[in-house]
Amino acid sequence: MITGGQSYVSAPPAFSADGRLLLICSVRVVSVFSTSTAMLVSELEGHEGDVTAVVVMAPPPAASAAAKLVNYCWTAGLDGALIYWDFMAAEALRKVQVGLPVHSMVIPNICRTSKGAEVSTPFAFVSVEDKSKPANEEKVLRGQMRIYDLTKGRQVGGLLAETRKPENIVASTSGEFLGITNRKKLHVWRIPTKNFKAEKIRKIKLCHTKNLTTLAFHPSERIVAGGDVSGRIMIWRGFGKVKFSGENGAKSKVDDGRDGVRGEDDADICTSLHWHSSRVRFLKFSSDGAYLFSGGLEGVIVVWQLDTGKRRYKPRLGSPLLFFAESPDSSISCVSCTNNRVYLLKMPNMEVLKSIAGIKLPIASPNSGECHRVVYGFDYTNRRVAIPTEDYCIQFYDLVENTEVSEVQVCERNFQPVDDITMHISLVSLSIDGNLMCTVDVKLPEEELGGLVTLKFWNHGSNAGHYFLSTVIYEPHSDAGVSAIAFRPGRNMAVSSSLGGNFKIWVQSLSSQSSNERKYSGWRCQSVGSYKKKPMTAAAFSGDGSVLAVAAESVITLWDPDNNALVGVISEAISPITNLSFVGTSTFLMSLSQSSRPQVAVWNVSNLSMQWSYTLFVEAACCSPDGSAFAVLSLLSCPDGGAPADQDGVLLLFEAENQNPVASWSVKKARGGSISFVKGGISLDANANDSGDGETMSLVYVNSSHEYVIFDPRKNEELVSSKHKEKRIQAEESAPIGYASIYGELPKLEPTKGVSDIPFVPSDRPWETIFTGSSHVLPPLTKLCSTFLSSLLEKRTVTNE
Template sequence: MAEPLIVPTQKSATRKRREAKGKERERAREQVAAASGSAPGPSKPKPKPEPTESWDCIPIARSEVSSVPPVWSKDGRFYFTAAGTSVFVHSSAGPDFERLSTLSSTDPNGHRKAINALLVHPTNALQIITASDDGTVKVWDWVEGRLVRTIVAAEKGHVKQICLGDLNGVWWIYANLSTVKSKSGKRSNTDPTNLSHKVVRIPLAGQAKDEDPASLVHQFGKLRAPPSAIFLSPRSNYLVALAGTKAYVYRLPKDEGLDGVWKPKCVKFVSDEIFTCGAFAPDRRSRSGAEQEEWFATGDAKGVIRLWHGIGAAFRQLDAGAGQAQQNDNEKRLPTTSLHWHAHAVAAIAFTSAGAQILSVGEESVLVQWHLASGKREYIPRLGGRPILSVAVRPGARGVEEEFWMGFADGAMMRVGAASGAVSAVGASVRLDPLRPTSKRAYPLAVHPASKALVVPSSHPSTLQFIDPLESRVLFDLEVAPSNRVSRRDEKQLEPVAVEMVAFSAVLDGRSEWMATVEGRPADEAEGGGLVKTLKFWRWNGDRYVISTQYPRPHGTEDLTALAFGATGSEPFAITTAVGGTVKLWHVRQAKKSEQGKASSKKPVVAELYWSLRSTFGYRSLPVHAAGFSPDGSLVVLVHGQVITLWDAATNVFVRALEAPLDARKLAFAGPEGRYIVAAASTGVAVWDVLSCELVATLPTQAADMLVGLHSGILAARAVPPKGAGQAKTEVTIMAPNGSGARTITLAVLISALADLPSTAVHLVGIAQSGEIYRFGELQKASAPTKRTITADAPRRATSIWQEMFGRGAFLDELAPPPEKEEGAVTALQRAAAGRPEAVFEGASHTLPPMGMLFDAFMDELLAPRAEEAVEGMEVDEEEAITLETSVAPDAVRSVTDREVEELEVSFCQLKMGAKPKPKPLPKVGKKPNGLPNGNAHRAVSTPVNKAKSKSMPTTPDTPELVDGKRSKKRKAPRHSEL
């Protein structure tokens, strides 16, 4: 059988020519390589350049949660707090309590792990002492902001707690250390079973011998469990270390020197529960002046506070039976006084300055005051809804009451006046939800269009906080879902109602009139399961948003996927979508009601606006993943995955369906006036032109975990998890709508949500997975906080004895002008965002409207309206003689000279010492005739009776009177200075 004849086609001939050309190019490359001396080889594609551009992430809000209580400087003008590896210096002047500086965050020799203790240096008021989990104790000069000294207490361990004490004229640092066991093998130093715990002492001013840091650390006690507290008695007689269920009480020797070997006696007090905190009572004396016995109080994991008395008796018993048992194995159970109210563990306790009360806090968010004399207690509840981690007492001063300061689990701090009981916040810092890192709920992030304020949830997820992103301060809070913020009953955390979505209407007349929120929670079995969602509409009343309309379960038990505002003319619209594919449009309606609640033509009518459902529709029962209005409000765009549908917003008429080359989940509008529709999936971005409905660009390899539409193009971001020992980061790609001109920027923080701040350049706000908020971009105003100078040695203006008696207002040099009334924060931001109204005249004259049309609007924007003052008239009857009572302005207080003050002090001292001033001589009065002849002294004299009725009128010395139509004043008594 003959073989078939294969005729070469035109395509096969073209392929052969291409292969021949490729071989010729390869030979040319080999010849060039041989001539240059390099080894021949096939050509390799150029590697993709790594992104080199990066943006600095400026923190707006960071987690500053710490169980370390604040401490104050010696003069009380500053206070210090610790969070993470940093120490913050604040001003004690309220209400802002401004942060002045930060220690250790930028110092290369600072702490590498969290700070566990913070104390003020006992001999140098300008220094503070910190202890950390990195095993070091550091001394800082907080005025100059520099590190003074580092003491290595444990190279492979942690310094858990420290306290300071004076013994025989030498200051010591007493510390609880947790170190790695010597025979631990390869186990980690964070394994609790791999750590040994001990009590050590370190000289505060000592120097290491032969540069060996271990020579300064002297151990004198061993603990059987992880330590929870260490504290010293006021007279430095006893040292108490709490660990597990035992309180190790050491009696410190009084005859040991600096280099002496300590062998303090120890008594272990045993409890039934694990200790969590403790403190010694202040030193008190009896009425006769005798010293009272020292005692301490502890808190445990079951919420019980115990008062431990009889320490001296326990050591006397130990001394009496020293030969019968070893000193280190003496466990005692003393009779104690129990105080129980807390349902959970006692987080911290503190004594008041006088020692008459004990303050205790815990997870219940309640401050409990225990009166030791009467045994009664008082409560200050509902201090924020979050667990309280620390409590401290700010000592009172002249003119300043004692205060109780508490630190919360969301990083906030509050204070309570000891005498007044007034509760107020310390500063206006941004509060973060402590449960945010472990929650999988949606985290809403929005920008208020009128004021450019950032809107995020507060420490409680049912409350929104409006934040100034440039100054990192809270403008005001808005409680969206009123909730009873109680502590948990069981080990499981309570899941409160949380705000999941926030949207604002467009700016109209300088304000965003409407706000919409969606809040939700999982439904229980009695409610039929599913999700409980509530849609609320809020209206701006000039100061804040107030509730207007609410709809429980607007889409049944389905989860909501989108919430957005749009506008058709002057009427706003809102859209909500659900997972099941249901789309609902809402609009504003007006109801007429009388002031009495019933409509009537005779009664005044008040117009009331409310929101109602306008229409419900869907597209082929496809789920809706994202939705939004076009910038002009004429189109509704729905994302169904591989299909994008366009609808007429006014009539709900279906316009067109766009086929997407990817499974889209996100939606944005980009370009000038939002001309381009951008849809994105986790990998892939597609762009359409709204005018032609044609696909402009497809980027199948572009990752887009987050999508933001810009005026100049598209911004897509993706989170890059850490690889090996590397650090997690975020890569941001900015490109034109057609995908050209792409550039990649690296962020050193792992971002999970993005929002665009209105500005002339790219200015973004991002939320990290830990809940911390950052801002970054091309426009970074106030990129670093301004450095403030701390003058700790500024003289304090003490009040004199005369100022205590008469007040500072009695002296002109102490008078200060009254502070001006501050403008509302949101109103000020709105005025700043309004721009310059006079810029309208910078354009060409032939393009402007007539001046008559611009004048009124221009003057209203440029000049603030002045409030009209009502002038009340007074009717006067001219035929009656009347007396006008007018208020006379008080005389200005004159300046008091130093000579006069000295004379007053001398006279006051003489009066106090009992010196009697000499009596002034009485003037001699001559005899006056009484008008009677001699010898008629006993004649009765008749008094003439005045026929006019006498009226008792109060005399006003400075009140002018009308006499014959003229005003006259009574003469005043001459002043002492006029004589």
């Protein structure tokens, strides 16, 4: 079983101490990537819930250069566990149980002793959620801030704060201050750097007129910045000079006339910066404290110069921003985007070096008042999925490698965060060999005017996952929408059905070439068909391409695709059919009705009758092109009956002739998901021979969050993430030093087992071996020369007469 598609932007990432690795929280594991290649190096598996925080241990300032290569970190998760890792060895060294879901964690006083793997007095400040309190009441305080001694594994002191929900904790670089945002206030604590005791922690509050969303501390001065929901950035200078001074922390009288400071807030001055049009997602001071980085919905990193207020930008990141992290040496940084992509930036020019791309997250429905089903295209042969994205692209994602292959821009669009959705990709279909693609994009009308449906055909390019546009057809079915697209197996032919009452068969034309070479050009309409002027709601070719099935509402019609002749009509289903698919070649046909009267039906094409049917609310279905199996993704309740948007479901596997399921699996987040068969069996052994035989196939389930699992449907195993999933991880190579950094690595000579150490072995062809071996163990030159010369001379018998 292989799992993938996890989010890389659910929590802030962290750099290793030497900046060569980037640790990213990805669901229940921590993925370790190389910053030079952006390839996966290792994974930390040990949490039973989503990982929400990773804190890398920083070396002591006085450590030598060799000791600064620290490979240890702490992680926290919703399973209530804090785990201490050697992330280079992917080994868990220690585990502390908190007992409540941890949403954020900082360790401000973390350091390392000379022994290497031991931590000296680490105290973790965690933001947890108290689930014992009701969640539906408005003023219930479910968020708590606690302190844990990581050495002894127990809580220290009482609660630092209680909030309505768990808040994100931010610590200063020096470890002296930490803070959270709580509606219109910043809560800032001063942490004792020596002889830590919980009762010595002091706290101040800084007030604002808007709800605050994020904060950041200056690396060397008493400056804290906070961003709010309106896009403003407030900067408090000299905070805590009164309340954080003195032995008893007595409250002293604050001076009057402080610019921008509200009420009794303990700060010298408060100024504001404003460029963002909406919520500020992150704030981060540069390592020297001269600049402040900010980002939000606009997809632009703004760099503020604190002394002058001037700013510069890193634009065109193409998606709203979430997190920003800087490596310890400030030579590289990273920014996390909402489209599940992490960019590695070269500082200070912020040039994009590499990107770590996951499968893009689901997009919003263009019609909030209508049920919008996400469309997926599956490449059966190459085991890829094609997903429409918010920026009008088709993302091709390798399901086995868990990496992005390419992006195809279907419609041009410049990213504008305030733009309404005016266009969406309604359909995408791939041929069974992946060489052809068809897309349908719909421009939504403005005030019931200006709508446009465009059908586009694409040919596969020379590189994997790359397609080039072949033909553009505007309004392929007059002013009606396209309900389905399907390619004919083994032929450059496709069918499109329309709610306007007809279907069209498209063929790719051949350009005139020499007799030994044929070249395909554009697509044209070969024929048009209809049935009693009923809306055509679904279409499919049989596995051998000899039969075309088109659903005219609840009636299934069978056609000869070459002559466009009606060859048969199957009796009606109980409601309009939304999906058709042949099981195997052309014997059985499966249909779905996804209305208020749902139905899954299997039809016998040879006698034009129903084989069997079920009343199920089905989200998606797929059929095996080489066998008699098909699978359906069924919801546990009616999708329009007040059920949750991410409701669970069940995956059922059938044989066409038998109405009893062969196997079933419980799945999460079924609504909005999809399934498909892909070619070739999946082996848990990475060294196993995966021949990709057409008789073996695997089943892919993609849930509504675009997380997926590939498994062998013949094995009745539970569909959960496990340590047995196949990993394709690149080994991290150490940086070359000394001679190797100048001239490259020397070849390694490994002794062969079972062979004597004597380099010279007499044989019938001694000239091939006499000079083999190290010079200090070779026989003397006199022996070598005599043997070599004698091997060149022709020997003959001399007789004495």
